Amino acid sequence: MQDTLTHPLDAPDASPFDVAAQAADDIARLTGVARHDIALTLGSGWGKAAELIGETVATIPATEVTGFSRPALEGHVGTLRSIRARDGRNVLVIGARTHYYEGHGVRRVVHSVRTAAATGAKIMVLTNGAGGVRESWKPGQPVLISDHINLTADSPLEGATFIDLTDLYSARLREIARSVDPTLDEGVYTQFRGPHYETPAEVQMAKAIGGDIVGMSTALEAIAAREAGMQVLGFSLITNLAAGIQKTPLSHGEVIEAGRAAEPVISALLARVIEAL
Template sequence: MPSPNLPTDEPAPGSTPRPVSARQEPRAEEAAAVIAELSEVQRHDVAVVLGSGWRPAVDRLLGGAEAGVRIPMSELPGFVPPTAEGHAGTVVSATVGRRRVLVMLGRTHAYEGHGLSHVVHPVRAACAAGAGTVVLTNAAGGLRADMSVGQPVLISDHLNLTGRSPLVGPRFVDLTDAYDPALRALCRDVDPTLAEGVYACMPGPHYETPAEIRMLRTLGADLVGMSTVHETIAARAAGARVLGVSMVTNAAAGITGEPLDHEEVLAAGAAAAGRMGGLLRDVVSAL
């Protein structure tokens, strides 16, 4: 039974699950209204979620460390500031090219003890603020021998191995093209060297075992991490297009024989910050 002190996505025993629109989206509208008030921007076009190791890329993306209006997540209704190392817990409203962009510096993970409604709330709030395109980034372990540390990989599809969904009720959201093919093509126009891969989401917070990595490779995964898929489902349910970009920060467990370390993830992000931030800037500018 869930602790009464922790939020949960499960309905009370004997109750009828209510659709997301009835249970959760009003809170997203409330957060969107506060974002509009504090940023003095009534409508944003694009949302970018920066995952583990991506924080150093924000300066290149936005054109400077002080660019944009910065709002602590703690000031936004329904937001739960992340606790994982490398996640700042700040929302930035800025202009990139012709687009008004909301940048989430960090995300909340389900393994931090929160219900999925809290995990996907920033994406729902961004969609309520007008974002029709959501760019989700993450740090991932690479399962292929041709993947190198610091390499960006476009997510072509995902495996949700958490056994959970952020949706409640009969939503039946089509995920055939969960990661928008046209957005991936745009990325390859910007950088023709970009590879694509299938992202597998595991619950975490521990890293995978070598046996689990062998299983994931058999299932067709190329990348593995602990985020992104629930946000993708929520964004698609809201009608937004999704672009997913993983940064390979390490070879997955058992491939090299070396132990895995979160500091390695952050170091890889810092080393690749210029390339990652430049890629995001060029893609958003081309939208």
């Protein structure tokens, strides 16, 4: 495992894009797949989708790839998987997400996305488990991300790098997802810093400024994907209603259990969407 003192992204003169290029070379060498077409980050509850997309060509520990850290969160498996879809495209499945609240810095948070772009992927599919602000949503329900609000007070962009985020979450890809499942709802994802859950007042603030979903990932990764020129599709699994909307205390165990219960249905949905992209 790469520690804080030796991690390649933490060196003062390190280029995160050079580190991502090295990581992409590692993936090509370790999987035997020179290029990937689609990348997929699997959040809580989405893990079984990898089994349904196609034939697994190779599975590698993420820590064998330059710049990747060991996942700190239960529900994230710590591997990178190369899958050949039925139509012949190569899908890179990322089961090794670094969360912002781990305190490693934004470069490490978005390294998986930059690596995916360096492998050749043009589409980035980001998934997560999150809290729902709309009372009409139920635990276990998947929703599309239409936009986001970044409340981390941070950005993966460095220096005078100005990226237009007007259509960050691709309308074309969302339309394809809805062609697979016309019942899919959508909403605005709000990323908080974490790792504590939001207070009821913070949830009401998110609602007042246009948020429908609250969580601790995805927004920073989506910005990095756009910087890299990828099209972005986002899914949230509503694992619980957010604090103050739900009347019982929140727990990570509840999130994991909701993910497990919903996993067969949402994984099959995600696999069908990947096939249609």
